Amino acid sequence: MNQPAVEFNVSRPIPPFEPNTADLVLRFTMPLPVNPAPRQPLNLALVLDRSGSMAGPALKLAKRAAQHAVRQLGPEDRVSIVAFDSTVEVVVPSTAVTQAETIVQAIEHLRSGNSTALYAGWVAGMQEVQSQRHHYSLNRVLLLTDGLANVGPRNPDALASQVAQALGTSVSTSVIGLGNHYNEVLLETLALSGDGNYTYVEEPSQLEAVFTAELTGLQSMVGQQVSLGVEPEAGLSVMEVWNDFPRTSTGRLKLPHLRAGQPIEVALRVRTAGIQGQGRTLRLRLAWTDVVSGQRLRYRSAVTLPPLAAVPFLPAVASLVTSLQLARLKEQAVRATERGDMLGAAQSWQQAEGTIRSGLSSGLSLQDDDLALQQVRDRLAHGDQASASKLARAQNYTRRQSKGQTKS
Structure with missing residues (x-):
């Protein structure tokens, strides 16, 4: 098992602050592979909003971005294309990308329609991914919308619960919000529940770069569904988690994906009590699902902090x-x-x-x-x-x- 490098820096906070407090930054970095293996195959559903508000340049550029994404995939990858307005159409059922141009042409034929059945569109994409889900593939729904969900379920918590259930079967969800008329609270909630990404795209011309970034991120991922347990010893307490990460049902922090060579930083404020001038230890438990084996891996470490009254300002x-x-x-x-x-x-x-x-x-x-x-x-x-x-x-x-x- 590749073990993450764990580094930390501790600094005296900016005034005003309570005595014996410090800001601590933990940094977790997975090593770059010495002998890079072939990347994991992708199993994607591209779910595209084609409601009436997407008519014109928005839909044209969304189709172009989806086509560009398909052309970046290889024969080892699978993709499905789902389009939704007031109804849902599986334009291309999940298929190996052996003839990319056939899929590209199917995307080209998409036309705008009526309302926005966002939930039903996501469900159809999720089902396509699940139908070909394997532990050795990266399984993701990528949903693009520019409007409010106005057909079918639309409550953020209810939809997030369904997205979280899909994540339990190793199907993650990323969302792209286009323009200024969608519900950003809903889309961010779906991304956090689905262990994916949330991206705001102000102009349709940015879509191609966003689709590329999503694929690049998937291809560099080594661990998903990442969590961090932080256990301070007696006399040390965690006052703040500055990142405001969401929490698991057991209270651990939900961290971003692990990518080789790219650090994750977690910022905490800590406080000591009891004997002054004494260092304290913070025990850490990092867990993630390995994208190659599908196994749940864990790494435990500890950092010993110096006496907080003596730490410098960094x-x-x-x-x-x-x-x-x-x-x-x-x-x-x-x-x-x-x-x-x-x-x-x-x-x-x-x-x-x-x-x-x-x-x-x-x-x-x-x-x-x-x-x-x-x-x-x-x-x-x-x-x-x-x-x-x-x-x-x-x-x-x-x-x-x-x-x-x-x-x-």
Whole structure:
């Protein structure tokens, strides 16, 4: 079993903070293979919204992106094409990609229709993937929509429960939201429940790059359904998980996929009690499903922290923690705006801007966060609340998932 490298950095927090507290960044990295093996075969369903709102350039570019994705697959891969409006059509049942151009032509014939039966479209794609599911293949539904689910089930929690059940059979779900009329809460919830990715695409011209990134991510994956248990010894407590990762039913953190050579960073705030000047140990349990064997693997390690009163201030740690705190503030501002609490939203935006100004003056690396915040504020200044909400949520999602900023 390839074992992840576990590194950590601990820093004195930015004031104000409680005595004997510190910010801790854990970094997990799977090694690059010495002798790379052939990648795992993919078993994909591309589920495309062809409702009336997709008519014109949006559907044309969505078809082009799907065709580009098919052409990147090989004969060892399988793909199905599902289209939905008020009804669902399995355009191409799950098939080995031995004649990519035949599949490409089937996609080309798609035409726009009526309403948005999002759930039924996802179910059809999931069933196509499950019909050819194997432990040695990467099984995923990739759903693209530009609108609100208005036919069939549409409650986020109910749909997320179905997506989570599919994940229990090793079928994951990624979602792409196009434009400014879809339900971003629903799509992000589906991606988190389905152990996939959520991507906000503002312009149809970006779709091809997004489909490519999704395939590239699948092809570099070595572990999925990743969880982390954090067990502090007596006298040490975890006060915050700055990433705001969702939790498993047993309370462990749900982490992003493990990819060879790409670190996952987890930021915590910890506090000690009892004997001053004494170091403490944090026990870690990382678990994941290996994409080659399908087995559930576990790796246990521990980090021993120095006495927290003596730790130095590390700008790199402070920059990451501050970036994650900014994600929280943006989330609070967006939710306040959606509730109609404009005073609460203004206070959160002001606090975020103050945090950035203070951090930059202290030498923290927050330039990307500053740009990301201004992109959201610019949309709000022009009255484009829908775009601002989607961009802010997408930025926060990518930040929490140890990814780069989402830009316009």
